[in-house]
Amino acid sequence: MNLFPIALPALTEAAAEPPSGDVGNPATDFLQGLLPEAVPWWMLTLLGAGLAFAAVMLFVTVIAMFSVWLERKVAGHIQVRLGPMRVGGWHGWAQSIADGVKLLLKEDLAPEGSDKVLFKLAPMLVLATALATFVALPFAPGLVIADVDLGVFFILAVSSVTTIGVIMAGWGSNNKWSVYGAMREAAQVASYEIPLGLSLLPPILYFGSFSLVDASAQQAGIGAWAETSGQWFGMAWYILDPTRWLVSIPSFLIFFIALLAETKRAPFDLPESESELVAGFHTEYSGMRFSFFFLEEYAAMFVMGIVGVCFWFGGYSFPGITALEPGPLLTFLSILSFTVKGLLMVFVMMWVRWTLPRIRIDQVMSLGYKYLTPLALALVFVASLIEYFAFVIAG
Amino acid sequence: MTVATPPREARNQRSYWGNVFSALRSTAAGMRITFRYLWSKPVTIQYPDEKLPTDDRYRGIHYLEQDLCICCDACAKACPIDCIEMDATRHGKELEWHQFELDYQKCMFCELCVYPCPKDCIHMGKEYAFVTEDRGELLLDLLTWKGLTEQQKIRIAEAEARKAAKAAARKKKEAEAAEPPAAGEPPAGGEDKEDA
Ligand code: SF4
Ligand code: SF4
Numbered sequence: 200m201n202l203f204p205i206a207l208p209a210l211t212e213a214a215a216e217p218p219s220g221d222v223g224n225p226a227t228d229f230l231q232g233l234l235p236e237a238v239p240w241w242m243l244t245l246l247g248a249g250l251a252f253a254a255v256m257l258f259v260t261v262i263a264m265f266s267v268w269l270e271r272k273v274a275g276h277i278q279v280r281l282g283p284m285r286v287g288g289w290h291g292w293a294q295s296i297a298d299g300v301k302l303l304l305k306e307d308l309a310p311e312g313s314d315k316v317l318f319k320l321a322p323m324l325v326l327a328t329a330l331a332t333f334v335a336l337p338f339a340p341g342l343v344i345a346d347v348d349l350g351v352f353f354i355l356a357v358s359s360v361t362t363i364g365v366i367m368a369g370w371g372s373n374n375k376w377s378v379y380g381a382m383r384e385a386a387q388v389a390s391y392e393i394p395l396g397l398s399l400l401p402p403i404l405y406f407g408s409f410s411l412v413d414a415s416a417q418q419a420g421i422g423a424w425a426e427t428s429g430q431w432f433g434m435a436w437y438i439l440d441p442t443r444w445l446v447s448i449p450s451f452l453i454f455f456i457a458l459l460a461e462t463k464r465a466p467f468d469l470p471e472s473e474s475e476l477v478a479g480f481h482t483e484y485s486g487m488r489f490s491f492f493f494l495e496e497y498a499a500m501f502v503m504g505i506v507g508v509c510f511w512f513g514g515y516s517f518p519g520i521t522a523l524e525p526g527p528l529l530t531f532l533s534i535l536s537f538t539v540k541g542l543l544m545v546f547v548m549m550w551v552r553w554t555l556p557r558i559r560i561d562q563v564m565s566l567g568y569k570y571l572t573p574l575a576l577a578l579v580f581v582a583s584l585i586e587y588f589a590f591v592i593a594g
Numbered sequence: 595m596t597v598a599t600p601p602r603e604a605r606n607q608r609s610y611w612g613n614v615f616s617a618l619r620s621t622a623a624g625m626r627i628t629f630r631y632l633w634s635k636p637v638t639i640q641y642p643d644e645k646l647p648t649d650d651r652y653r654g655i656h657y658l659e660q661d662l663c664i665c666c667d668a669c670a671k672a673c674p675i676d677c678i679e680m681d682a683t684r685h686g687k688e689l690e691w692h693q694f695e696l697d698y699q700k701c702m703f704c705e706l707c708v709y710p711c712p713k714d715c716i717h718m719g720k721e722y723a724f725v726t727e728d729r730g731e732l733l734l735d736l737l738t739w740k741g742l743t744e745q746q747k748i749r750i751a752e753a754e755a756r757k758a759a760k761a762a763a764r765k766k767k768e769a770e771a772a773e774p775p776a777a778g779e780p781p782a783g784g785e786d787k788e789d790a
Contacts, residue, residue: 273632275636275638276631276632276633276636277628277631277632278631279631279634279635279636279637279638280636280637280638281636281638281640284640452618550625550628550629550632551621551625553628554621554624554625554627554628555621555624570610570613570614574614
């Protein structure tokens, strides 16, 4: 029985030819132009994967560092303080770099009696899942590392593996606060997966696709959807379609609330609620391992924000940009618009965090099960009706 | 007659949609407030660069008006924890200062040393940032100059000259008044006591 239908061809002699289907991505395409013809396809794939990984890693690190700085700035200014002001000169822009260097130099501790394997594996798993979600994000027209047909499903599935990492961290720490934090995380994430997934269905029904690439292209009016590009100056965004406001706005609100719970952000930061659980699941972590959790949190915020952006706010599209000729300028501006939109979402999450107090675990549960889930279900129903009638009217 | 209040549960109970909308409304209200604060001017003072103005009656590091001080020790005696130590040599009316040390390891800035000063020349200053890496540096000498100033030296020399002239005149007088017996000892080296 062939348990590994994908991996097997690489092991056999018949692997001289690439497997049928599109294995290319921007990284391999880029490399193909540079390397000589004779390079075998599997080496190209490996090199492409390496390049993509390096690009994602760089992007995630920069985004996470910027978000950490932004968070401290936002927190400061909301509390009428200044936030970091010293390191690096201008408004403490190098604070995150300094913190990163500091964390690198810290001792890597594991508590006595901890499960060393779980303890050491957990941060890696958590960060790996956060990084893996980036491969399905469309940064610009045609610039996506892996064009997964079930893009959003892939992101939700992979990002929920984070929970396992958190539970490993909590259990492996041999610390009751960590276990409490991990258990809360499990309960919370498991219950908010439902409204999160349901709230994504109205836009999925609207676009007729699970793929973030399709959704972005459709809203930007690119490719097969070129005829819609005139609408709203190339902003055929789901949230701007007045015929869908009945579902698009409430579903975005539900998505946003569920997203906060998924990414463990206040007011749902029960897994690490510092006033009762020290620091929750990462109480015992120090140095780089701790910073992996930190990195994951901000990476996950960005990815989830981007999912929202791709489905409601037009992905990389921006008025005027998508009218440009395909080329480096379009790609650059699209990446810029994509990043800025993602960071705006992250900013709103921070703004919520510094506004609302943490809610109790029973309130978390009742909000998830009594309010968000039924409302999301009802929205899915209404959205289905609307899309059906829209389809019928359009003929 | 009192109005019957409904039981607690009933009072706290809102309808389902009431809950939803009140949550949305209160969140929106809170977000509006924090957004307003986000753009308001921070109240933070960037401390080493800018400082808050100190109050007039602020009790910081002392300062001494050395030319007024008469080394009377009143402040040192008033200090409840003996942190002032002073030493000066008297040359007639002039003081040759050796030290006026304040031990800021002990000082509690109670201002008790300020009140008894007869010359009103020791004050509580405004300087408060006083951090050192060495305890020894917490022994602060409040003197602005040590020893004698040039003017003091001139004044002492003048006083000496005057004294010498006076003594010479008196000697002459005595010699004239009582011719035969032994001449009285000249007032030897009377720098200090002569004045009193
Ligand atoms: S302030 Fe108080 S403790 Fe300090 S020197 Fe003066 S009397 Fe002593
Ligand atoms: S009480 Fe005043 S005059 Fe007397 S020694 Fe102290 S500072 Fe000088």
